[in-house]
Every structure is written in structure tokens, then in C-alpha cells.
Amino acid sequence: MREALFFEILKDDKVRCDLCPHHCVLKNGQVGICGVRKNIDGALYSLNYGQISAISMDPIEKKPLFHFYPGSEILSVGSWGCNMSCPFCQNWEISHSIPRVRDFSPEQLASLAKDHNSFGIAYTYSEPVVWFEYVLDCARAAMKDGLTNVLVTNGFIEEMPFKLLTQYFSAMNIDVKSFNPEYYRKVLGGQRDVVMKNVETAQKAGIHVEITTLIVPEDNDSEDETRGIAQWLGSIDRSIPLHLSRYFPNYKYDRPPTDLDVLEKLWHIAKEYLDYVYIGNVAGMHEDTICPKCGKTVIERNGYNVNIVGLDEEGSCTNCGFPIAIRK
């Protein structure tokens, strides 16, 4: 446990958390919507500081990040808690309940990453923005050790703390879960425009950004919605990779998995506006990176098996010289 950043002390021992746009006003003893920030005697504390529920060396492609150190493994850690309430949550065991945890100091975590020859640390699995203080301290410790920081997030965080994170991160995968603001608010418990603004902020800060949209049948699988997301992303930069991921029944949803024909159709729509569109959670379906200029495959993927077949040292297509948006 650690005293939190970004909160305001109100009257009668109440506090208002300013970390995310919920701005929970908490009486003494109350916990915020995220489940991990608590008012204790008139101050706000992060309950999950230093607590790690899952830790593993993962392929970077699992985040998913397809254009960042392709084929590398990264030490990946998660805690518990989330500030959104997606009824199809694919990680609900750690996002919406309290799992078993182990404690690591930021320095221990950075040292662990180096011991495993990881090029960095990915904060993932649960929602890292509500693990804010620990993520920040670890990111600083990692930078001091020459490591890279990666954030896998719902992007639902206030502008000021998000800008602070952008100082220390090299790559982010941000969920844009829908293009429908009402759905975002009522069903997911978030705000679309906040997420969109944070995507733009991250991109402007020079962070390598990739976007994931979980395509949930009946909820966000319309052509218009994918078109909206792709069109908006393309207006920022058409080289931002978009991952359209297949939904599987989880948590409160028992609808069948997303139809593959629907995913195929949405992939074609997104490709009108973006250079790199991938299908997630389906082996062998639009996983490869194709040069947008000459159409040659530059990275072959089969699950987490990655084979770089057409990139030169500068990250350009060996066939036509087109600069593929790859960071390494």
C-alpha cells in the first residue's frame, strides 16, 4: 500500500480521486470504482502498490504489439483492479476480483527483467492505469537500468497522469473498445472521447502506439463502427496498427465467438483507412505484416512464431524500400 498521487482532500475526511475521469468521491473507508484506491483516514491510498498477480516472459506479439521489437520477449506483469466494467472482460479474474499476489519493489522488478534478458517491462493483464503509482516507480527504475517500458491499457485515465506516464513509456497498446460514446458509457463504464484523446496524446509524445478493438457480436461488430474507428485512426496516422480481435465468451457474456466472416469483412473496411490491420485471437488470419506499397510479406507470423523475411536494418521493405512503421 502506498499513498496515491492525484487526489484532492475534501471536507469531513472525504477525498476525490483525480486519476481517472470517474473522479470518485470517497468517504473514509470507501474504495473507488477501480477497487484498488481507498480513502484511509482522509488520504487516498493505492491498495495494489507492489502487488503482482501474474508475471511471465511473453512474446511482445501477445500484448499485442506487432511493430515493436518484433519476435522479442518481454517481462510482463499485472496486478489487479480495473476502472471499467466490460461485461465480456477477458481478464475478469484479476480485473474484478482479488487474486493471489506477490510483492516486488520497483528495483526488484527491473532487476528481474535484466536477469531474464528482457528488453523491457510490459504492464499488462490487469488495468495498469489503476496501478498507477507502482507502474510509474517501476517505469522510472526500468529507465535507469536502460530498459524499455510498455503499457497495455484501456486508456481511461485523466490527461495529467497520462501525460506523466508518457514521459517514461516507449510503446502502448490502447484499447479502443467501441466508436459509440453511449455504449462506452453505459455498457463499458468508460468515456470514448477520453480514450481517443489519450491515443492522440501518446502518438504526439512519440510513443509507438497500436490499437486493439475486441469485436463483440451484436455490440460493436457493425461496419459503421469499425469504419469510424479506422477513419479516425487514419486521420491521426495511417501507419498506426489496428488489431481487430476475436471475442470469446467470458465473464458475464455467453454469446458465441465472433464470426470469422464478420472479422474478414471488418478487416477489409479498416484497410481502406489504415496500412496495417491485423486479426487477433485467430491463428493464421491476417497475422502477417504486408508492405503497403508493394504487397510483399515483410514479417510472417504463425501464432507467436515470428519470421522477419523482408525488412532491412532500417526497417524498410527489402523489395521496394518503403519504410514499414517498425520500432526496434
Add this chain to the structure above:
Amino acid sequence: MRFPDSDKKVNFSSLKAVIISLSILLIVAIVIFAALWKKPPQYYVQYGVALGTNVTISYATEKGNAQQVVEAMFKELDNINAIFNPWLPNSELYNLNHSNGQWTQVSPELLDVLKYSIKIAQETNGNFDPTVGRLVDLWGFNSTDSAKWHLPSPSEIAAVLPHVGYQNVQFDGNKVRLLNGVWVDLGGIAKGYAVELLVEMAKANDPNSTGYVDIGGDIGIIGPKYGNQPWVIGVRNPRGTPNDALTYVNLYKGYIATSGDYERYITVGGRRYYHILNPKTGYSDNYFQSVTSISDNGMLSDAFGTAAMVAGPNDINQWSEIFGIGYFAIYENGQTQSNTLWNEYAK
């Protein structure tokens, strides 16, 4: 039977073999080490004077063209001056200020900065106002010659105030019209614009390049020092020497700028008057000695300090939240105030 000599010979051969093996191993180790060891980047540093202030650019790129890029950056500063210097006859802004209220076609660069400055003016309730040109001219603060800085009479100020006000700037496509004889002075924002433009130039040359651009204390980070270390930037004590820092921040990215009362000022009757003028009163205010701000936008960092120096402490927290800015303010009595974002940058 064994011969002592032959024994010696065998021993000598073994020793030779060991030495040769060790030498080969050493050479292999050196080759591997040389292949794996990455030399820290060499920074090409150039100092100069541009936009009426001191400029330092420190730049490292593996492309090997740091010097050419930095020289191109200094040339770009000359272009910026030719657009944005309102006191340089025939600069684009000079011509706009002397266009007698006529619709005037302007360059995309000037249009962008003008529009952004009007947006900041609106969002800070006019405390930042780019139309203070005639006031700045009246006080003489547009000159680098301190002999020209003087306290105008109240009637002189009263005569100029009607010719100040951002509402007098009108846009129509790529045309701009200045009403009521206002003069635009983008001094509160142009350095920030220039810093960001130069940082973008450096990144366009090599996205992995590192370094910083410093134009008169407006600093933009191109990339972390040696690729992963922060640049440590001090906040000057306004009442101390230029190297006397009150606090430091560690920046990997972003833009930091300071507005202060210590660069261009006069003291009359024991009161300090400086170059950041309140567009409503015509005088400088005495809330802060300086305000330093950090954001992801060069123009915003630059303009925020100007607005805060004018508006005082009442609005600074609210604005910092609206704009997502970390700030460090030094009050006139020497007390300091900062927000969470700044405090975290200082760690």
C-alpha cells in the same frame, strides 16, 4: 627411457599452445565485445543567437549527419524570424501589423501560430493575449537595448489600451484581418513554436536521435540523453545568478519554458516593471518572479507561463489541469508552489 631435454621440449610446446589458445580467445573476446558494445552517442553541440536570444542545440544521431541537421535548424530559425518578428521591417508579421485593417493573406505557419495563440487567449480569458504589440512598443521592451525601456505615462497607456484585444483578430480561410489598429506580438509563444519545429526536424531526420533544443530557456527534448537517461534541467533563481538553480526536473520528453520578470525589466520608484504586460491594465503584474511549465506542446508551455504571470495564483491550478501542465511558480516573496505533475517530473 626419457630424456630430460625432450621433456623440456614438450613443456615448451604446451606453454606455446596455451599462449596461442589464450591469444585466440582474447582476440575473439575483443571482437565479440567490440561487436556488442555500443558506443554512447557523441553529441554535436552548437551555440548561437537567434530570435533575439541565445540558442543551444545538442544533437546525436547514428546517421552521422548531426552537424548538417543542426546547421539546417539554425537556418530554419532565420526563416522563423523572417515570419514572426513583428519589429523586423518587411517580416510577414510586420506587414500584417501595418496592413491597416485589410484582409491579408498569410503563410500557413503564421496562420497556425496565430490561430493557436487566439485559442489560448480565449481559454485563459485574455490573460494571454497576442495583441499586446503596441503596449510592448510603448514600453520599449521590443528592443534589446535596455536604454529604451521606460515607464510610460498613464495617459500614454490609456491611449494604447483600446488598440489591444485578441477579439480584434479575424480569420477567413488563409486571410487575417486586424481591427482597431491592434499589433500582434507573438513573443509569448513564438519561441515555443520554434523549439517544437526544430525538435520535429531532428526527429524527422532520425526518429531514434536524441538531444535537446534550447532557445532562450525554452527547451524541447529531442530524445533522452544517451537514449535512456533524463536531461536534468534547472529552474533559475530569478534573484540569483544565471547558474543559480532553485530546483531541477528530469525530462525524457516534452517542452519546458519559463516566463520571468528578470530578463527585461526596469525599476522605478522601487517597483519592478517587466516585459510581460497585462493586456487589460497595460502594466506588468507582481504576483510571481517566474513561472516554469512543462507540457507536450512547445507553444503551450511558452504561453502558459505568460498567462500565469499576468493572471496570478487564482487560475494557475485550474489552467494546469485543463491544459495538462506541470508548473513551478516562484512568488514575488520567494515562496514556491508546484503541482503534482511537476513534483513527479522532479523525481
